[in-house]
Amino acid sequence: MTMYHKNYFDIRIAIKRRKRLLSLNNVLFVFTIFLAFFDSLSFTNAQLITGRPPSFTDFDKQNLIVPEGGSIDLKCPLIFDGFDIEWFKNSETLQKTGEKLNLPIVSRSDTGEYQCFASNGIGGAFSPVVNVTVLC
Structure with a gap:
């Protein structure tokens, strides 16, 4: 493995004939992978984007x-950063x-259950x- 940047690596993988399974666990980087499938003589460029689903x-x-x-004032209680966040009240966006x-001036109509929805790729x-x- 050749390191180009602290978060980017160049990986060249030759996959054995008819076995095209690539398993990476606990990977937190963005990889660009060049795959050569020798049995069909086809070449594929792919970008594998890895990360974590949201945790709270x-x-x-x-x-x-x-x-x-x-x-x-509510802050979405995410453990990690880097997510798109949308807010909901009583299951309605x-x-x-x-x-x-931030709700600067609340009224009784603001009573309810609040939660955020976090997503990434x-x-x-x-x-x-x-x-x-x-309370009034």
Whole structure:
């Protein structure tokens, strides 16, 4: 293996005749792979993008009580960075994206279950729920 950059490697793999299975475990890099299938004399260039599906911790508080007119600041409790994030309330999209959700002036209609959905090219998952209650 020749290292070109701290996160990029040049790997040349010859796969035995009729055996075309490549298994990589716990790989956290982007590889460009040149595969030559000798039995059919075909050549394939492929890019293998690896990473992790989203993993979460719990929110700092699972139950949040806020007075009407107060504010809510939630941070998606991802363990790792690098995901597209969308926010949901009561399983309905809020059309808000990003790591943080800010509701500056809340009313009783903001009461509900909030969670984020994180995704990348490998997978997507919902975070645990935080229950928000707005008191008047």
